Amino acid sequence: MFPRFCDGIDRRGFLRMGSLAGLSLADVLRLQHASGADATPKKDVNCIFIFIIGGMAHQDMWDLKPAAPAEIRGDFLPINTRVPGLQVSEILPHVAGVTDKLAILRSLTHGDPDHTAGYHVMMTGQHPGFGGNFNRNVTNNNMHPAFGSMVAKLGRNSGSLPPYISVPNFLNSGGPSFLGPSYAPFVIEADPAAPEFSVRDIVLPEGVTGDRSLRRQSALRAINRFEQQVDQVSRQEQSLDTFYEKAYQLMTSAAAKQAFDISRESPATREAYGMTSLGQCCLLARRLVEAGCRFVSIENGHWDTHRKNTESLRDLLVPALDQGLAALLNDLDQRGQLDSTLVVLTTEFGRTPRINAMAGRDHWPQAFSIVMAGGGLKRGLTIGATDKQAASVTARPITPSDMAATLLTALGIDPDITLHTPLGRPVQLAGGGRPVHELFA
Amino acid sequence: MRLIEVRFSMVSSRLTRPILDCLRRRRGWSPEFVAWALLFAVSAAGADELPPLQRVIVEPAAVELNGSNRVQQLLVTAELANERRVDVTHRVLVESSDARIVRVEDGVAVGVADGAARLRVTSDGLETFVPVRVRDFVGHPPVDFANDLLPLFSKLGCNSGGCHGKASGQNGFKLSVFGFDPAADFDALVKEGRGRRLSAANPELSLLLRKATGLVPHGGGQRLKLGSPDYELLLAWIRQGTPAAQAGSPTLLRLTVSPNDRVMDAAGRQQILATAHYSDGSVRDVTAAAGYATNASLIAEVDRQGLVRTGQVPGEAAITVHYMGQVASVQLQVPRSAQSTPFEFPSQSRVDELVLAKLRKMHLVPSELADDATFLRRIWLDTIGTLPTPDEVREFLADRSPDKRARWIDRVLERPEYADYWALVWSDILLVDRQKLGERGAYELHRWLREQFARNRPYDQWVAELITATGNSGTNGPANLFRAVETSEELARTISQAFLGVRIECAQCHHHPFEKWSQDDFYGLSGFFNGLERKPIAPGRVHVYHAGLRETRIPLSNKLVPTRPLDGVVFAETGSDPRRALAQWLVAPDNPWFARLVANRLWKHFLGRGLVEPEDDLRSTNPPTNEPLLALLAERMAGGKFDLKAQMRLILNSRTYQLSSVTNSTNRDDEQNFSHHYVRRLPAEVLLDAIGRATGEPESFPGRPPGTRAIELWDNRLPSYFLEIFGRPERTSPCECGRSSEPTMSQALHLMNAPEVEAKVSSATGRVARLIQSGAGDEAVTDELCLAALGRLPRESERTIAQKLFASSSRRHAAEDFLWTLLNSYDFLFVK
16 A cells, blocks of 8 residues: 555545544544544653743844844853853853753744744744734634644643643643644643742632542532433533543642642752742642653743843843753753653744844844753754854754654654644644754764 | 344345356456456355345446546446345446456456447346447547646645645645646646656656655655556656647536435445546546545545445445545435334424434434423523523423423523523624724624624524624624624635635635635635725724725736625626625525525534534535435525524424433434434533522622623623633634533533632522521422522432431531532533
């Protein structure tokens, strides 16, 4: 017979799947499930995905151009790091000590300066389809599943924890799109740096003791079992029941609940990550993947430095990131979990080469940097390069689809799997991107 | 299921006898044929018990082969004495009188050389003869790029949306998806890539052939075998100098398939015959070149040769056949194998008769009538999105009159919540999104919708007003549709999906893969909105008016297309608002989609599943599970002057709607024929209101007067964790598909543990507190809580559960725990 198509399925499969218009996605997923067609991940790697909202200034952090004129290079100097020849910005002193654990990808490029589109393309690997309409007033309707939802769908079982968790809020492009709400993230809408931090709905409400809860649960089982006896539970009810089971597991699994309880960390560890939102999110994420969660996405905002770029980065934004990221990599490494945890630091786009009249930098999607670490990827290197002004990619362009393929490959998921939209249009999981092979040993 | 297999082997045994006879005679058989016949002989078993064959029908009755139509699939159908028709294409013996003229390979006549011959088709002692004529066969006639080559690229998958057909192409080589743009494809092959894809000097060394055959590395692997007929065709085209098109070559007019519908057994097989018809009257067998898709692969699968295999699950499937922009479909029914036991089904109307006819055909026994309490809760939730109160339940249960259901249906349709609930339903479809429209716009459009339902204004009238709306969007609600949808192209998509059930968006960029719609149709429709102006008059307000018809061109090709409704006449009037003509066409009683879509929507709303699914995808290739029923419902809609309440009354009064969701052994898996009621989870807003009502502590919404219910909210962005996790839609696509009832873990956690829910359950002013304070006994409390949450009195098992709780803690806590249990139970969360 024919080998597989470049779309990853044979023709017969295509014909069968091509009629999605006639089947609900849930039907198809159920069929896939029944036929065992879910892709089996090769490895057991989890992901901590840090998204910088607003656009991270690559030339001020990861790809410095000290030889450029002042209005281009900005105010920061490069410093040497643990890896000889690999330099980062002076505002990243902690990171400079862990560059042997990470890779800097300096040649990301996608070309859409719109926040919404940039967010979407960097969270999903695919452009949302509306473009050229700067800061267009549309919600992010998630035309493609976010990486976390792909992992929830295609990755391994996550035990008592949800497979995909977002903290400290829902990430706008972090939804499941057409995979359906079952693959949406479990959202922790609370900041783990806050003293009163707790996770919504996983503990019993005030006034309900453990005894009462047990009585409620056994009454609930009894009342629903009446129907099971007459063999009358509909598919819809069964499927809700599955989630009740999972919810109950989470409520009753001490280990799972402890994973959310960041106060169990020693003050020293918490301090090491920094008592900031980003630092504590990183620490919580480490606890969650340790307890079985497959994908934690962290959002960190206010990086849209159109004015006072230098001060914003140096005083408000970078220190928390510098400390949190370095602590996370150190901690994972010391615990022997760096190879089984992929850490990604990414953003919508970079910022303009030339500093503007308000001492800020504007949106720049033509060339920017992201960081990947752990997950079995090679460490202590940079990939790709930009020109003298950090304005365009001169070597090894990496598209968001390539980033998607890299991330998925590292997590053991075949990036060439084909999904079908509700209209039946085939789309490749990673949009046809190729993994950055230089990162794989 | 075993029975069927045995029956099939009986058929084959009977069909095998002539094969064995022939083998004995050994006259002029190819070795393959003998092997094939032997295979059949080996598989033969059993005795004859099927009704005898009446006759054998071979399609086509005469085979014409020529240079362009080089093979012909045969379709052989046996008609049994009981009038059943069974496909025997792959079970009969077909022999050629002259193998130098025509060969036969597995049911396909393959031309060899010019001449005449005949085929003998033998089955069960019946012989049928098919004349064959082969002309102009040797060498390839001039190859026509569009008619001959593009279908090949589709067949091999080259131009599929996942490969070279995707918008960005694949590795620098881009073809139009499904071959919708022959000129661009010709350029891509012949002119682009510096002409390296084809080699005139050395046709065999053309990159196209070397890639496709896998001689050089190809991401798509080997698609083509060296020396195969497809390979020879490509090679012939290159040798002929890669002509673009042949002068005077015919155009493809239509695609026909045989059979159009068929009742099949489980684990059965059916060959499909696909024939293309051209403008010069010629026909071609395209069975092997066409694409096939099933809409229900559990019931029937189809392979690339058009061979259908049914599975073990009874039901109905439609096979879509597509070839070069033309589509056709085959409808298949697989009844349950066992005849159904006799049952009573007193029809209330023609609706029930049509449902019943289908149940009989599929050998399904319908469920019993739902009991009174279930019925009442169902009509309340389905019609007004509201739980009945304990008093209403008691009153209904106590009503002894024989026509009480009909009277209570009338009663629920007159409730004030009716308008709130249906305005909510339609706000989803019509994109009433506060984020897009602003507060004023969303409020005005919602309020206008609510008014239409409050007045029960005929559906055609308010739709016509909506799509022709002009004026100030701050005061004229419907004008906001043109703020929700901002371009002519988006309006074409929205209008066709929301009111016609025609999903034409595919045709914006390429010919619709499963429908006849082309870019001309798409831009013809969008032309009606070309010239629509939105003049800003204040922040968040525009003046909407149409400045008159304008030219519409297709982007990229710049082709001018006339403004024209789907399958309608060209509109060229200037000086009037073109939308009026569009509205007239849209709501006309003879519009083939308008009444059907709303009829299907209402049916789905009440029955849980559309006659067509998805409900707004009325393609000819996505046929309804009960066409006569949908036709009747559409006819009632149009004939009844689009009176929505009258239509609801018809549905609600049917026995079909009033069936129980409790299934029997025959209809448990049925999801197509309405043999039982399909349960659904309460929609987000309805559920939140239901919790408020059951607990006696309604939700309060910031900035809204106390007592405002969730179903009344016009602001779809009003912050509410509850509504978000239970699937309130963002209203970004013109359908109800954004509203999800899929379960998630967050929902379960929230219902079990949320302090907000617990506060309602244990509120000092809530239902439990009031009941306990009233001094009601344990039993009375149990009854009342069941009535409030589930709309019925408790079952014995539930009384026992309650007694246990009352025995284990304080009465207040016990009652709260019981209410908590009810709120998390299936019977509360679902409409049963």
